[in-house]
Amino acid sequence: MAVLHWLLNLFGRNKKNGPLKKTYQVEPEKEDRTLSKRLDDNKQVLAEIFDHCGDLVEREIRIGKQGPRALLVYFDALIHYQELEEGVTKPLQASQLPQSGVTLDWLMQEAIPNTRILIYDRWVDVAGEITKGLTALLIDGQDQALLLFAMENIHRPVMMPQTESVARGSLDAFNENGRINIALLRKRLHTTRLAVEKVDVGEVSKTKISIVYLKGYVYDGLVEEIKTRLQRIRIDGVIDSGQIEELIQDAPYSPVSGIGVSERPDRVVSALLQGKAALLFDGTPFSLIVPTTLATDMQSPEDYYNRYWFASFIRMVRWGSLLISILAPAFYVAITTFHQDLIPTPFLITILASRDGVPFPGMVEALIMVLAFEILQEAGIRLPKPFGQTIGVVGAILIGQIAVTAGLVTPAVVVAIALTAIASYTLSSLNLSTGVRILRLLFIVAAGFLGLFGVMAVFTMATFQLCALRSFGVPYLAPFAPLSLGDLKDTFIRAPIWAMRMRPRLQGYVEPVKQDDNKPRPPRPR
Template sequence: MRKIKKILKNDQSRSVPSEKSEKDIEADLHVNIERLKELFKDCSDIVFRQILAGEVEAYLLFVDGLIDTNSIQLHGINQMLKEVERERVTADFLVEKILSVSSVNEITKLDDVVSNILKGNTVLLVDRVPTGIVIDAKGGQRRSVSEPETESVVRGPREGMTESLRVNTALVRHKIRSNRLKMLSKDVGEETKTGMAILYIDGLVSPQLLEEVQARLDRIKIDGVLESGYIEELIEDNPWSVFPQIQNTERPDTIAANLLEGRVALIIDGTPLALIMPATFWQFMQASEDYYHRYHISIFLRLLRLIFVFIALTLPSLYVAVTTYHQEMIPTNLLFSIAASREAIPFPALVEALIMEISFEALREAGVRLPKIVGQAVSILGALVIGQAAVEAGIVSAPMVIVVSITGIASFTIPRFNMAISIRLLRFPFIVLAGMFGLFGIVLGILILLTHLCKMRSFGIPYLSPVSPFSWNGVKDVFIRAPWWSMNKRPNQTVKKDTTREGENLKPSPGKGSEEGNPT
């Protein structure tokens, strides 16, 4: 944009001063085209399509590959060639009588012509008409809606978001068909001009939260935004924390559920991941599927996850601490077995644990980066072969391989990848503390971790809420998932008004036929 403004300024300095600004679209078509060709010099993907309809000369300008050429041909070029017969035309005549596309608007600035072309719109410039006509005919090759790979479910919707902003907003609108669902548009990035949409439900979202989100977005001054991770790092509360403070998801149903709880969502063009704020620690322990199963199943799965989160964080460090400092805590038979397996190991338990954990993380990373089929084979076979070879070579003990394997499985039970990798990173300082101070080091690490979590905020919301500070209404959806008929209030930490979620007396009760033993 700075280059465009500089060229326009140079054009103005070379021209004769006039009342009309040089940034405005001129009535002379050739003057406009020359300026635009200078601005788009060496841009081979910008198409200048000339149209001669009778005595009328016009140009269609667009980016090759970003528009639906069939729509432009059918509703733009063909219509002009057929119906424009007079020499003098106006913008209103073109919009009302000629162009039959659904979205058309007029612009008068040359900067707007450039920005609309780069956004994927088509601009029509006509000789003797000092107005440009923007035709929304975006198209090109885009990935179609498919099942999300990072948040797959057994029961629930199978549609995931794509890299197209308007496709994603349409998926959310399909879930929430209410005029209270608002979508504010904003561009970010000096060079990329990345479009985004701020989604919220009017009446549910806190005005202070919405103002804070907009204020943080307005402060962003960066040359480009290529993925939602850019925005996440620039607007989070505590950039030094290893824990995620903004939830990301590629599921429209997850976005809709959080909007109904008074949160704000950001959908960024070019990425299938939306950002949801504010976020609490407990949100990252919940899967969208928890709300689709019956509550008995959801309670079991949530408790199982919380247990395995603790295992993923502390199991290797507990093994190191107990085998190094607290052997009296191990049953005698198990102690003899561990001692026999460690007899020929040249490393202390701390070094042994670090070797195995780093090797396991390297195998997991290799499995992600390699092609999908090959990656799965490498990660599985690599773990089996390397683990078995390391035990036979006397580098690590068999119990350590078992501990690291269980820890790896436990980390896979965390539904959100960004929280799972945070737990994986924290595992290493816990191992070091256990190797230095034993169980006292683990307790010290847990105390430091809890203190850090209690101090954290996400857009003003305590990170551990509704557990700390405690809220009975909110805790129904933390460690367990209460039945839907009992969760009749929205979370009070995000919604201050319109807190009622459902009607009264929704608890199921046996019908008359059931009481008599007959089917209802």
């Protein structure tokens, strides 16, 4: 019976307890009171609102020598005490009261002139600002509160990127502080075109998300679309950009989101210059770039800093690695299981000899190895830093070596999986590589049952899915499908910088021309 109830509950049809509440109801902050002129009343309301907030500090001071009482309210941990002392408390206490008595204007212009100040008269606003780290100044006889900025800015220093490393190129990365993230962009783009729009998401967490774009470059409707998608979100809290990514992507069921993830400011800047927009977050270094296509997922910022011959070569290596990391195990399975005639005979004999005594069919063998590799990879990430690398490498050797000598798997499959593993690390996009890891298993299974035909069928299905995928209106597989020949210059190859005169057609059409004819010309010989 209990199980049945649970099941019914699961589907929200338990009539006895009423239907499950499916709609998210935001607890409205019922506070609609306004401040009172009497400080003591205000104190009472404060005590009500910040009930149980043990770290709230209420500090009573007097303005001037005989001036009215005032109350400073702030959260202990969020305040920069020296700043508060120097900038607010001391000037207030030392100030000479004017004839007309204490007015807000006087306070703002004379008493504490150095700080940015907000004024609110509704408790809900005042309380909200206090939770963000502002200091509220309530004055007896005033029914408005001053909110002062004296924040302790808690953040890591700007450090090197953890996931997107380059050999040549800038070495700073975003961090958890939204202000620093924007500063990193402003340091690179000294223009008033750089627009920053802020949206708060999450009813409880009120996470600040900044939509960043270049005015006049970004295509029509993109920013509005981002805003509507963000504002549609009604959720309790947002912790990382990954959650937002999942909530705003075009196709909810797609394994690839079509949203770029980067912690590198230079990558974001180059995206902005192409007419895209980016979302920077408070609380996570990973920003989102929209729209993103497969071609941009395959790019590394370094491609633009290296010589173009080399960059083009590396691009092609990377595309090859993409195919290898998806298909190599599946090919191994298909060829050893179904198409032995594809292998040159001497090599076939070697493989068959090594398969002698291996108890599993090729598919199971490959699945075991792939899963073992995934376990290793996961362990490498989860383990405490000092162990990570060592355990990873040692584990790989142990599993490869021992599994072969114990006769569980063939050396060939170890080679195939190792190649796959290495190839998958060339993908600079986290999103893409996670998608590839899932897809790989599907391909192995398809190859195990239907050989190369199965591989091709799944490949077609996967590309069908990607073909239908759009990223904020831009087809994910552009410029391949739909084909735009001009944009192929920045896909498999990386054309010389001076040859890329036009922005990508689908997202940069507002200002199509990127640069003048900058092809370097040597001076005429004299």
